[in-house]
Amino acid sequence: xxxxxxxxxxxxxxxxxxxxxxxxxxxxxxxxxxxxxxxxxxxxxxxxxxxxxxxxxxxxxxxxxxxxxxxxxxxxxxxxxxxxxxxxxxxxxxxxxxxxxxxxxxxxxxxxx
Amino acid sequence: xxxxxxxxxxxxxxxxxxxxxxxxxxxxxxxxxxxxxxxxxxxxxxxxxxxxxxxxxxxxxxxxxxxxxxxxxxxxxxxxxxxxxxxxxxxxxxxxxxxxxxxxxxxxxxxxx
Numbered sequence: 001x002x003x004x005x006x007x008x009x010x011x012x013x014x015x016x017x018x019x020x021x022x023x024x025x026x027x028x029x030x031x032x033x034x035x036x037x038x039x040x041x042x043x044x045x046x047x048x049x050x051x052x053x054x055x056x057x058x059x060x061x062x063x064x065x066x067x068x069x070x071x072x073x074x075x076x077x078x079x080x081x082x083x084x085x086x087x088x089x090x091x092x093x094x095x096x097x098x099x100x101x102x103x104x105x106x107x108x109x110x111x112x113x
Numbered sequence: 114x115x116x117x118x119x120x121x122x123x124x125x126x127x128x129x130x131x132x133x134x135x136x137x138x139x140x141x142x143x144x145x146x147x148x149x150x151x152x153x154x155x156x157x158x159x160x161x162x163x164x165x166x167x168x169x170x171x172x173x174x175x176x177x178x179x180x181x182x183x184x185x186x187x188x189x190x191x192x193x194x195x196x197x198x199x200x201x202x203x204x205x206x207x208x209x210x211x212x213x214x215x216x217x218x219x220x221x222x223x224x225x226x
Contacts, residue, residue: 043217044156044204090155100169101215103155
């Protein structure tokens with residue numbers, strides 16, 4: 001069965017600092033990988049996805065993620081965090097076809113001035 | 114265009130009561146998904162519709178949960194004999210077949226007293 005581990009429940013970074021959120025997945029075949037962001041009172045929004053091809057994926061809001069098959073990881077990065085990035089971030093893995101998606105437990109990001 | 118909408122946004126009910134949660138997907142999206150998000154957890158897959166039929170209902174926790182999509186558009190998640198453990202945010206998402214990207218609604222927060 002597919003699964004996702006986000007080892008960091010809560011992360012605090014200073015505005016302007018770089019960010020890396022960790023994600024490890026378990027899946028038997030080539031995974032479909034996603035990062036979503038959830039702000040209070042908002043629906044989940046897709047930041048980026050990896051299906052195949054280039055292992056460095058660019059997303060919205062200046063985020064990127066790198067797929068590393070050897071490490072079963074799909075870490076999310078941003079070079080300079082803005083206060084508006086404070087939210088909860090979910091990594092997810094999907095199986096093929098209709099995309100039955102399994103989410104991690106999330107990492108809550110706090111941004112301090 | 115309009116996104117996925119869900120009604121009501123909040124629902125408070127008493128243990129043992131019946132509730133219905135509604136999802137209006139993005140127009141033209143043939144795939145529809147229901148997820149449940151408990152406090153401190155990521156969304157958990159419940160059921161997937163392709164058109165009018167439930168293609169995968171393996172995530173429904175028990176037979177108190179049922180969902181329909183009679184005309185291939187609006188979907189209703191029905192919960193019978195609610196229990197306190199059913200308290201969660203119920204998320205709906207829709208997608209075009211095969212695109213992979215699911216667009217999420219804002220969710221319905223269900224509280225069972």
